[in-house]
Amino acid sequence: METLIIQLLNGLVFSMLLFTMAAGLSLIFGQMDVINLAHGSFYLLGGYIGLTMVRRxxxxxxxxxxxPLVVGALGLALEYFFLRRLYGRHRHLDQVLFTFGLALIAADLIRWNWGAYVESVPPPELxxxxxxxxxxxxxxxxLSLIAVxxxxxxxxxxxxxxxxIGAIIRAGVAxxxxVSALGIDIHKxxxxxxxxxxxxxALAGVLGAPVLNLYPGLDFEILILTLVVVVVGGLGTLRGAFFGSLLIGMADTFGKAFLPEFALFLIFAVMAVVLLLRPSGLFGLEGT
Amino acid sequence: MLEVRDIHTYYGDSYILQGVSLRVEAGQVVALLGRNGAGKTTTINSIVGLVPPRRGEIVFKGETITRAPPHHIARLGMGLVPQGRRLFPNLTVEENITLAARTGNGSARWTLDAVYALFPRLKERAHNRASQLSGGEQQMVAIARALMTNPDLLLLDEPSEGLAPLLVREIGRVLADLKAQGLSFLLVEQNLHMATAVADWVYVMNKGQIVFEGTPQELLGNEEIKHRYLGV
Structure with missing residues (x-):
């Protein structure tokens, strides 16, 4: 019984970290039609920047x-100088190549700057x-992560x-x-x-560091789980990101605790079942 | 108000508009007629900047807008009621209408109240999602949404498409109303009767070119043009 409660709480904690990731990934996909494969890299970069700040x-x-401010500013620069040139319905391959390349470069730069060790970050005193x-x-x-x-x-x-602005964002998803033909600068x-x-x-990276530690490779682990969450929840919806995170966060935590050999399998089994029943995800817009 | 000079527009490699020229004067209603695939919607999309022409020039209120971004063109005072309405289905009626509301330069004649007075039915459905509306109501939302940007020129792309005759008449009444209030518009239609009833000047398109222009009476009296290009 006690193990169950602890795993339930751990599952909630992990779900909330996944949600922080998935909300951003889902918003970006829904709005710009861009699958950001560097999303895990921004997580890890945020975590390491946080590590340096805690140490220094x-x-x-x-x-x-x-x-988050530093990484957000980096995101603005990347959007302005690179991503902006790759918008368009038939350019998914360009976008995927760009963001994946970005993820590979980021992984090397992070390893170069912070080393290949497992770093732990203590939670704040308070x-x-x-x-x-x-x-x-x-x-x-x-517990406070659940509240956050x-x-x-x-x-x-x-x-x-x-x-x-929220209505404009939702309209942009549709x-x-x-939206641009109505006089709103959609690029902004x-x-x-x-x-x-x-x-x-990046916020998720800092929040998650005391729980998951920081190490090279975590970027892609987190990215894959986040992609699963977004697919399960339905692309481009906040509600989908939330309930998808709960489902996948719980599946991952309970899988690792009770069926460690099948943990990864369990996640994809959940995804397969959800997609069989609802091809566009739990809360996906129909017909998209 | 609007002058389109010899524009040539492509979709990828397909050569759609092969030298289209037309004018809309202030206070005028101009109709653009033609069969499916004649290039009417492409003409509209070229004017609003969604599919910029490769050659030619478009001048709106004295400014060349040929390759300007769509949001810039809209802000100059061009309102679009697109083909298929293109409402935001996940937004409420009121959110759809107010999304792009612009008060203009102090002379905002279109406010939410004014739009609801024009379409009382939309007020009752203000908090419904746009996807829950009937076709006629959706068309009203599309017109209301464009009016709320307080445009000087309204571009309407087949407002009667897919509507029952009764609703077509209602939309026609609204357009006549708007014309009486001095709004200019360019109306793309397949419904000859509705277009000629409200228009001051008519263009007929075929295969990416303008094949006829004249008054509605001239068109209605020209059996050959009607037969060859409009199928009536």
Missing amino acids: LGSFWLALVVA LSGQIPVFTVQFPVYR GVTLALGLGLLLERTR DAEM VFAGVFALGVALA
Whole structure:
């Protein structure tokens, strides 16, 4: 029973990290029709920038703010100088090659700068230690990640559903060309969404570092799980990213705890079943 | 207001518009008729910048807009009611209508209230998703959405497409209303009756070229053109 509660909580923690990643990936795909295969790299880069800040300045909180800002600015630059040239319905291959190339370059640069060791980041002082949850002791930091994930989901939901810019983003998911024909500069929207998406990835990198550690290769591990989440949840929907994260986060955590040999298989089995029942994902727009 | 001079437009390698010229004067309603595949929608898409022409020139309110980005052209005062409506199905009616609302230079005659007065039915359905509307209601949303950008020129691409006769008449009434208020528009239609009822000047297209221009009366009296290019 206690193992079950602990795994349930761990699953929630991991789900919320996945959600932070998937929300950005899904927004970028839905809006710009670009599959960002460098999304895991932005996660890892954010995590390592956070690591450096924690080591040099001793502040996890500062890392939490600065890493997403730095990576978000990098995203703006990458969108402006490269990605912008690759938009278009028939250019998926160009986009995939570009973002995959970016991921390979980033992996080498990260290894070059931070080394190939497994680095751990201590959680902030304020959130260290454990507290009782039902009958078990659970780390405060991990619990707070659940709260952060839920808050982020609500915040993003309000942004998308209740603001004008959110309506423009949702309209862009449906028909970006029509949005531009109404007088809205869709390229500015794209740039903003891309920067927001990669900043969220970097935020996930800092938040996740005390739980998952940082090491070369984590970028692609996270990327693959995030892609599965987005496919399962339905491309381009925040709700899909949230419930897809819960499903895959739980499947991964329980798989690793109870059926370690089949953990990866379990995730893809879940994906296969969901896609059989709903080909466009749990919350995917029909006909897309 | 709008002058299209000898534009040539391609979709990939297909040569669609082979030298199209037309004019819309201020306060005028101009209709562009022709069969499916004649190049009417491509003409509209070229004007609004979605499919820029390779050659030729488009001048709107004195500014050359030939290869300007669509959002720039729209902001100059061009409103698009596209073929197939292209509403945002995941947004509510009100979100669709207000998404691109622009007050213009202080003279904003189209506000949400004004648009709801024109289409009272949309007010009742304000919080429904656009995908839940009937075809006629969707067309009203598409027109309302374009009006809310307070355009000087409205481009309507087959507003009667797929609508029951009663609804076609209602859309026709609205267009006559808008014309009476001094709005200029370029109306692409297959419905000869609806187009000639409201237009001041008519162009007929075939295979990417303009094959006839004149007043609606001249067109209605020209059996050969009607027979050869409009199939009536």
